[in-house]
Amino acid sequence: KAGVTQTPRYLIKTRGQQVTLSCSPISGHRSVSWYQQTPGQGLQFLFEYFSETQRNKGNFPGRFSGRQFSNSRSEMNVSTLELGDSALYLCASSSQAVNTGELFFGEGSRLTVL
Amino acid sequence: GENVEQHPSTLSVQEGDSAVIKCTYSDSASNYFPWYKQELGKRPQLIIDIRSNVGEKKDQRIAVTLNKTAKHFSLHITETQPEDSAVYFCAASISGNEKLTFGTGTRLTIIP
Numbered sequence: 001k002a003g004v005t006q007t008p009r010y011l012i013k014t015r016g017q018q019v020t021l022s023c024s025p026i027s028g029h030r031s032v033s034w035y036q037q038t039p040g041q042g043l044q045f046l047f048e049y050f051s052e053t054q055r056n057k058g059n060f061p062g063r064f065s066g067r068q069f070s071n072s073r074s075e076m077n078v079s080t081l082e083l084g085d086s087a088l089y090l091c092a093s094s095s096q097a098v099n100t101g102e103l104f105f106g107e108g109s110r111l112t113v114l
Numbered sequence: 115g116e117n118v119e120q121h122p123s124t125l126s127v128q129e130g131d132s133a134v135i136k137c138t139y140s141d142s143a144s145n146y147f148p149w150y151k152q153e154l155g156k157r158p159q160l161i162i163d164i165r166s167n168v169g170e171k172k173d174q175r176i177a178v179t180l181n182k183t184a185k186h187f188s189l190h191i192t193e194t195q196p197e198d199s200a201v202y203f204c205a206a207s208i209s210g211n212e213k214l215t216f217g218t219g220t221r222l223t224i225i226p
Contacts (some may be wrong), residue, residue: 004157032210033212033213033214034188035216040218041218042120042203042216042217042218042219043158043203043205043214043216045213045214045215046217048212048213050212054167056212056213058213062215080198090157090158094212096212101146101148101207101209101212101214102148102163103148103158103160103212103214104160104161105157105158106157107156107157108157
């Protein structure tokens with residue numbers, strides 16, 4: 001099986017712009033989560049989608065949004081970019097099988113805001 | 115909400131020695147505690163996890179212990195090898211809830 005695929009891998013934006021990141025989960029996985037990783041802060045939960053519905057949301061401002069499509073692919077969008085949004089954005093998928101909680105991460109999209 | 119604290123932030127260990135990383139959590143409802151390893155430039159990968167109905171779990175050189183009363187859990191790596199060098203993250207969640215709260219990570223360096 002192919003792993004979790006994230007695009008683009010690297011991108012540079014300027015303050016005030018917006019960005020859309022894409023995530024294709026492992027085939028058959030219906031849960032997709034997004035995390036922001038910054039040095040010193042670890043991984044912080046953004047949101048989680050299951051069957052096109054947002055089930056959980058982290059403590060990020062409304063500039064951060066996401067969605068999931070019927071094929072389980074997911075996108076996240078950040079509007080009005082700020083310097084502090086520079087980070088590695090990780091997508092993870094889960095099989096949602098009973099008693100398993102393993103998240104399978106993609107390699108991430110590294111966003112630099114200038 | 116849940117808060118997970120992880121210590122130490124950096125750890126250097128002589129090859130062959132043991133390494134211990136400790137985490138505490140705040141939400142007594144949390145019942146699933148995974149550990150992820152992230153090598154430099156790579157994605158985080160699950161190395162071991164434990165659920166609250168178990169006190170200890172082992173997988174070869176890796177073990178995790180859980181103390182529900184004290185709300186802390188630890189990762190133990192024995193007979194460390196150079197390939198164990200990485201950043202390790204602990205996390206906590208409620209089983210079935212895919213929201214993981216991560217610790218801030220421990221950079222483990224194995225000294226040859």
